[in-house]
Amino acid sequence: MGKNNLNGLTERNLDRLAEFLKRELEQPGLAPDVPSGAHIFHGSYNDTTLTQDNVSLATRILLGMTLGYIDEAPLVMVYEYRPGRQTVIDLSSNAQKERALSFIQLFQEQSQQEMVAQIQQRVVT
Secondary structure, three states: OOHHHHHHHHHHHHHHHHHHHHHHHHOOOOHHHOOOOOEEEEEEOOEHHHHHHHHHHHHHHHHHHHHOOOOOOOEEEEEEEEOOEEEEEEOOOHHHHHHHHHHHHHHHHHHHHHHHHHHHHHHHO
16 A cells, blocks of 8 residues: 555545544444444445455554554444444454464464475585
8 A cells, every 4th residue: 555545544534533433422322332442443335445445454453463563452443334324343353363373373383494494405405
């Protein structure tokens, strides 16, 4: 994602966040479903680009949390599934965190095996 695309995504997310907060102040509904300290992403049935870009961003943050360079926090998406109708979706369930951790562990094991093979190849020749 280029810098301009990231700036555009940030602006669109801030607009959606402002709308969400305004609605919640006027008539609370979804706020109790958003955990304290959560990263909030936005998605919509009629804006697949925003939704996909935010899912991509959320997966990068989840990976960063798994690797330990981003502080652990809930990841949620406020998803508009019909005009004026939204739901909160947990993007950082334990199953997703376990899959990310499994992937990292598999990568580590395969990398270690490849390194050992390279060392052995150099020693034998």
